[in-house]
Amino acid sequence: MDRVTDPTFWMPKGASTVAGDVDQLYYFLYWLSVVLFVGIVGAMTWFALRYKRKSETEIPHGPHHNTVLEVTWTVIPLILVMVIFVWGFRGYLRMVVAPGDAMVINVTAQQWQWSFTYPNGVVDAMDERKDKQPVNGAKDMPVLRVPAGRPVKLVMRSNDVLHSFWVPEFRVKHDIVPGQYSMVWFNAIEPGDYRVFCTEYCGQDHSMMMATVMVMKPEEFDAWLKKKGGEVGGGDPVAAGALLYKTKACGGCHSTDGKPSVGPTMKGLFGRKEEITDGQPVTVDENYIRESILEPRAKLVKGFGPVMPESYGNKGPADQQLSEKQVESLIAFIKSLK
Ligand SMILES: [Cu+2]
Numbered sequence: 001m002d003r004v005t006d007p008t009f010w011m012p013k014g015a016s017t018v019a020g021d022v023d024q025l026y027y028f029l030y031w032l033s034v035v036l037f038v039g040i041v042g043a044m045t046w047f048a049l050r051y052k053r054k055s056e057t058e059i060p061h062g063p064h065h066n067t068v069l070e071v072t073w074t075v076i077p078l079i080l081v082m083v084i085f086v087w088g089f090r091g092y093l094r095m096v097v098a099p100g101d102a103m104v105i106n107v108t109a110q111q112w113q114w115s116f117t118y119p120n121g122v123v124d125a126m127d128e129r130k131d132k133q134p135v136n137g138a139k140d141m142p143v144l145r146v147p148a149g150r151p152v153k154l155v156m157r158s159n160d161v162l163h164s165f166w167v168p169e170f171r172v173k174h175d176i177v178p179g180q181y182s183m184v185w186f187n188a189i190e191p192g193d194y195r196v197f198c199t200e201y202c203g204q205d206h207s208m209m210m211a212t213v214m215v216m217k218p219e220e221f222d223a224w225l226k227k228k229g230g231e232v233g234g235g236d237p238v239a240a241g242a243l244l245y246k247t248k249a250c251g252g253c254h255s256t257d258g259k260p261s262v263g264p265t266m267k268g269l270f271g272r273k274e275e276i277t278d279g280q281p282v283t284v285d286e287n288y289i290r291e292s293i294l295e296p297r298a299k300l301v302k303g304f305g306p307v308m309p310e311s312y313g314n315k316g317p318a319d320q321q322l323s324e325k326q327v328e329s330l331i332a333f334i335k336s337l338k
Pocket residue numbers: 109110112162163164198199200201202206209
């Protein structure tokens with residue numbers, strides 16, 4: 001889809017490239033339900049009237065079995081549900097697999113606030129536009145700025161409980177579960193403002209846990225990000241990760257230049273297919289790296305022993321454990337080692 005669609009009685013505006021697919025399937029299901037409802041209830045009513053017993057003693061008789069009829073009412077629904085399955089599954093795949101060139105923005109959800117961190121370390125500011133503040137008393141509305149017409153992938157984590165990211169106009173929604181990363185991606189069609197909701201009850205101020213997605217012209221977005229990047233300086237997660245990599249002695253066992261050592265090299269790790277002892281190969285993503293750091297024994301890389309210290313996770317003494325923020329920085333650093 002390449003233009004924003006108008007809201008209807010059932011659906012808000014459609015403002016992302018997947019919205020058209022979602023709506024088409026929705027309306028297919030909707031009209032199918034209407035047709036089946038009218039057909040079934042209509043037939044039932046008609047039969048009830050037409051074949052009503054006329055007297056106390058009447059003994060009704062009729063066919064007990066009709067193969068043609070039974071095959072028909074089995075095969076037609078079967079075809080319909082298969083169509084729905086294939087259609088839905090294809091749409092689902094399109095929605096879960098982000099395009100390779102998507103810009104990654106880290107999202108942190110916590111009671112009761114969203115925060116967005118860009119690849120260059122910029123953390124979103126609150127929305128300064130006073131006229132765009134919500135009316136219902138929600139304070140400090142964070143803003144997620146994204147470029148129009150480019151895929152954006154959100155890598156999301158929670159600091160506390162279960163939350164869920166939802167932008168109705170983009171037709172994307174995904175739970176954010178503490179202790180793991182979840183992803184959602186979208187491509188917003190045109191500049192404009194949309195509302196982010198938390199759609200999983202997460203405590204007292206759940207209903208105020210909102211943010212604005214501000215879809216900007218790509219040139220304006222680039223200029224904003226560059227300007228902000230200049231202002232934050234040392235906040236760059238890659239730099240923070242590189243420093244941790246040194247101070248936490250990762251380099252003692254992992255090279256960054258491709259040479260094997262006590263452990264596998266970190267160079268080109270992200271996206272690699274990794275062979276695992278006792279298990280299926282895995283494609284290295286954020287969740288895999290996080291698990292490798294916090295629970296090194298969970299999946300052992302083939303050819304290596306269980307020697308990575310477990311102290312980075314919650315098995316270690318408190319002062320050696322890594323925070324989620326630190327893990328995030330290490331992931332950013334490892335990703336940068338192409
Ligand atoms: Cu929430």
